Amino acid sequence: MSPQALVHNEQHIRITGQLVEQLEGADTGEGHAVRVTIIQGGRSRNGYVYDQVSLQRIAHLIEGAQAYADHARSSEDQVNRSVRDVIGFYHDASYHPDGPDGGRVDATLHIFAAADWLWSIIKEACTLGRPELIGLSIDIFGQWQLNEASKAKEIISIQQVNSCDIVTRPSAGGTFRRILHEDRTALEEYEEGEAYLMTETLKSEEAVEAQPEVGAGRLQEQQQQIEQQRQEVERLLSEVTMQKATLSLERRLQESILPEAVKAQVRQRLQGRAFDEHELEAELTSAQALLAQLTRDGLIRGNGHEKATVSQMITEAEKVQAAFDAMFDLDVDRSRLGNIHGFGSIHEAYTRVTGDASLRAGISSSSHLGAIRVAESAPIGRISEADTTTASFSYLLGTSMNKRLLKDYQAWPAEWQKFVTIVPIRDFKQQTRVRLGAFGSLPIVAEDTPYSAITLTDSAATYVPQKRGNLVTISRETILNDDLQAIRQIPAKLAVSAAYTLAEFVYAFLSSNPLIYDAANLFTTGAPHNNMGAAALSSAAMQNGITAMREQANYAGKRLGLRPRYLVVPPELEWTSMVVTRSAGVPGSPNNDINPMLGYVTPIIAPQLSSATQWFLVGDPREVDTIEIGFVGGQVNPTLFIQDQPILGLNFTQDAITYKIRHEYGGAVVDYRGLYRGV
Known part of the structure; x- marks a missing residue:
């Protein structure tokens, strides 16, 4: 053939x-x-x-x-x-x-x-x-x-x-099955053998016709030789057929999703004999059907009969994405991807993805307008049929920027998380946290006397989550000017902005002394909350604050014996807090008195606190409710979105890719008794 x-x-x-x-x-x-x-x-x-x-x-x-x-x-x-x-x-x-x-x-x-x-x-x-x-x-x-x-x-x-x-991954092709070839050596030997047999037969016939006296003996001897040679050729051809069958069997078994034990059975049934492709496919189909039936019958569970995924395949798009990640100083799995080098410039990254070195087609990999462009106005550009252009430049850049944003955001100090409760919320509707009252001491029930019925009072802390965010644009001029440093700073600055905004939101509950669920300020001197002092930060002032928290009572007037876990102070009081909480002796004491506040609470330094004198004691949220922060959809981290449609927004009017950062959350004070303010 x-x-x-x-x-x-x-x-x-x-x-x-x-x-x-x-x-x-x-x-x-x-x-x-x-x-x-x-x-x-x-x-x-x-x-x-x-x-x-x-x-x-x-x-x-x-x-x-x-x-x-x-x-x-x-x-x-x-x-x-x-x-x-x-x-x-x-x-x-x-x-x-x-x-x-x-x-x-x-x-x-x-x-x-x-x-x-x-x-x-x-x-x-x-x-x-x-x-x-x-x-x-x-x-x-x-x-x-x-x-x-x-x-x-x-x-x-x-x-x-x-x-x-x-x-490695062509985009204008389909599935490659095999190289179609035959064993040329065996075929040539077979063809040469056939030609030799034909020649020898003709010679024998001519010899018999020319010299009939040779007799039947010589002719029979020649025919035997020819028959032996024919058998040798058939043997060689049989070996080639067997080799092809073995290779075909191993190739199809490697492609198959069957478990190894089933593959071994198929190999045992077919190995050592010649078979055609139809028989092999029938065996594989039969084995798959049997496993499927056993699985449906519940006789096989979790034995690994799942479709295998080619997890080690590395596409060109993965390599390009890794180069973007390295450009933003992100960690790259070099053990899997090899020695990936980050792009040295934003212009290099754009040209690598789109093939458009001069930005003739704009800054979006799909920036073309109209239903169908006429041939005279169609752009001339590089058309590459590898899979590196399956993801647009804006998407690849945005993915790496989002990774960098999350890395910088999570690296930003967020010690407020130690004393608040973080919860997921489903939507932007008002969130209500019902606070039930408390029972007093259980009364004695005399013999033949009915139990007395009591009711619980309740109150509710409410808040409405809000959406916060910003837009950042990358212009065509930025790419042409190759201003990589400017683009690399965007994720870090967005991360700092998001982290600082959230921290300001949390610490504002302490510093602004807002009205809470009972229509009173969070911190009051005396009733109704009795959780605010008037002294500057010191060992004695902290002891008074701790006593006040210990004396906090429930709705039934029973003391709860709460203990603070954290001391929250502005940067101006950082060293004072260290002295107060880590000195073995009472600071300033002439008699070297033992400091009872040594290691009693953990200092938290909050740059977002605006007052240089305010300090706060906060309880452990696992023991007492303090402040609740709810994130819409449970999305604690901010999210970066890409808008690069060619006929919408700034991409159309100003040749710019727009990135949007969004952070959605809200919060409220759930219980005042876990909080104390010093000044």
């Missing part, structure tokens, strides 16, 4: 952009030649649509084109490709109209002998049944128009084919 016939027979596999067959002479040691499918018609994963005309144009331009290992990082790099990256060239290109979506373009790829490392990868990937690890991706300059209805970028003209490169 010819190579062309093999391609035609496997057409339904749709192995676009993948190696599809090995040609004769591929292992000569003087380079390797493989037949490949350059591109398949229809819509690629990057959204470009190739019709019959564009495919024919590619088939014409690909003749003699160079092949490189991986795409160029930018348009400038594409022009100045290194000779070390060249791995071969294309010839004998042809357009095949058969098949769906406009057909395909095939060519022969000659791989240089110096690129044996690549050939080794191709052969090993195919031997292991993982040929999808390597594919082809075309890099061209052309014009396209946006179809607003389908959101497809229709190729309308192609000016130049830059290269067709070897990549």
